[in-house]
Amino acid sequence: MRAVAACILLIILVWAAYTDRRKHIIPNCVSAAALLSGLYLHMINGTWLTGLIGLAAAAGITMIPYGLGKLGAGDVKLFLSLGFVMGPAVLILMFTTLVVLAVGLVFAWILKGKDKSFYIPLAPFILAGYLILGGVVFVSKLVS
Numbered sequence: 001m002r003a004v005a006a007c008i009l010l011i012i013l014v015w016a017a018y019t020d021r022r023k024h025i026i027p028n029c030v031s032a033a034a035l036l037s038g039l040y041l042h043m044i045n046g047t048w049l050t051g052l053i054g055l056a057a058a059a060g061i062t063m064i065p066y067g068l069g070k071l072g073a074g075d076v077k078l079f080l081s082l083g084f085v086m087g088p089a090v091l092i093l094m095f096t097t098l099v100v101l102a103v104g105l106v107f108a109w110i111l112k113g114k115d116k117s118f119y120i121p122l123a124p125f126i127l128a129g130y131l132i133l134g135g136v137v138f139v140s141k142l143v144s
Helices: 002-023 028-045 048-067 073-112 123-143
Strands: none
Touching: 002 028, 002 073, 002 123, 028 048, 028 073, 048 073, 073 123
8 A cells, every 4th residue: 555655646746846847836736636645545544643743744844934935835735735645754755855955956056156036846856855765765675
């Protein structure tokens, strides 16, 4: 069941990254799809509390940048739905995304100069963080 959930999240994140990169928006239906998959997963496994803890963790972290105007509403909704699906593990995803984003910003500043006016879609970095985490988990299972 975990493999199915991981594949569904991958598809949703690819969809989010594509629309965020092309249209600079993450449609509500993308976040709703993640949320619905989380509802289904928690209904089957009976892990509602884990989902709610992840949702609360994602909300606590994303509300500050959103309030400061540094994070879009689509990004917040995507992180909230991912928090519900992944539970507290969403914190690891958020940290990995932050590291990947920092590396991406360094390259963007090198290529475009230190002009702060350019737009950087967050969803592709969330996808990259998810893929990195999946690779780390996969390799750790192979090693152990």
